[in-house]
Amino acid sequence: MMQRILKHGRLASAIVAGGLVAGLATVGRLKASDHQDTPEVELSPRYDVNDVYVFPAATPGRTVLVLGTSSPLTPAKTPSFTFGTKDQELYQIKVDNTGDAVEDLVFQITFSGSAGHQRVTLRGPVKPNTTGPTNTLVGGKKTVSGPVNTVLGSSDGVQLFAGPRDDPFFIDLEQFFRIVPDRKPVTGPLSQLPSTPTATSFRAAGQALDYVRGFNDMAIVIELPTSWLVANPQHPGRFGVWGTTSRARGI
C-alpha cells in the first residue's frame, strides 16, 4: 500500500533514511513542533520547549514573543498547572541583533510559589552575564513581576503573561501515523493505531483533524516596543530569536 504514495520508491527509502516523515514521527509524542525529543526533556516535561513565536503586536511598533513550554501537552482539566520554580529552572528568550547568532539580549523568566499560587518575574531585555548554554540571572534587575494568569506590566513598556493557554500548534498527527505507522508512539491513544499502513495520503479538507485540539501548554508571552529588540532603533534591522530552558546546577 505504501507504494501507492511512494513514487519510484523514494519515500520508502526516505523513511528508512529517517526523512521528514520519520522525523515528524520521531516526535512520537509530537504535539507541537518540538516535543519530548530526548529522554532528558521527556523525563522533565517542564524543561520542554514546545514552540517559539515572534510576531507583530496589535499596537504598531510593538512585537510579541511567545515561549510555549511543558509537555506532554497539558490536557484540559489537568489539576495543577505549574512552571518550574527558580530553584529548579530558568526560562529564557534570547535575541541576536548583530548577525552573529550569539545573544545580545535575553529575557529571563523565573517562577516562585506552588501550584495555584505561582508568581512570575521577568528580567530583560538585558545584556546577559554570559552567552551560550551556561547562564546566571542578571541579578536584581526585575522588569515585571506578579502573579501568573495575569496581564502584567504596561502597554507602553513591557507586558508579560505567564500561564496555561490553548496550545496554538495544529497538525493531523493521527493521519500521519496512519500513513507511517512504524513511527507511532508506544504509549497513548496513537499507539492503538494499526501497525500496517492504512492510508496513503493526508485526509481531505473537512475530514482532517487537528490532533492537538483541546490541549493546553504553559505559555510565556511578552510584548514590548520593537525598537528595544533591534541594534539601532533609528535604523531597525534584522534580529533572531530563540527560546531555551535551563536546569539549576546541583538539583
Place this chain on the structure above:
Amino acid sequence: MMWKNDTRALFAALALGVALAGCSDNRGQPSTSAGIAGPNVSASLDEADDEGDDNTVYDQTDFLGNPLVSEVTIVKANHAAYNHTQPYNTATFRPQTEAFVTSFGRPQALATVIGSVLYPDMIVVDASKNTNTAGWLSWALAAGWGGRKLSDDVVDVALTAVFSTLLNPTGAFCAPFTLPLCTDNVNSNDAAFSSTFPYLASPHT
C-alpha cells in the same frame, strides 16, 4: 496589503535564499515597569524567593529556534547535542538537514536553499520591513518581516518545501499545499486567537 494564506504566499521567498545579514551596534535599552502584586501570595515570601541566590548557575536543557528543524531534520541520536547548543553552533547541523532533504531524492540545490534559510537556527525578523508581511521565513523575501505568527501553518510549509514542486520540480511528490503529502489539511488552530495581548486562546478547561 495583507498577505493571503500567510506563509504560503511568502514561502516562495525561500527560493531567494537570503542569508541573515549583520546589523550595527548601539542598541536601545528599555526602561522598566513596576511590578504588580498579586493576591493570595505573601509579598515578603515572594521577594525572598525572587531575590535570593542569584549566583545559581543554570545549564541549558532545551533549545528551539525555527519550528520542526531539529525535530524533523536532525537525526534522533543528535537531538541531545542539539538541545544543548545555541544558534551560533547550529551550522554544524546544517549538513544533516540538507542530507535529510536529499534522502527523498530531492536535488541538492533544493536542500541548499532550505539550509540557507534555516541556519543559524533562530526565528529571523527584519524589523525594517512592513509588519503586514510577517510570517515564518518571509524575511527571505525582500519585503518580508519574517518571524512566526500563531496562525502560520508551519507543517504545510515544511511538507511543501520538502515534497512539492514549489521550490524545485525535480523529484517532487505533489503540488504545493496539496494532497497527498504536501498538506495535512489542518490549516488553522482549533481555538481562535485573540487580537489583543496575550493573543493565545484561553486554556481548555
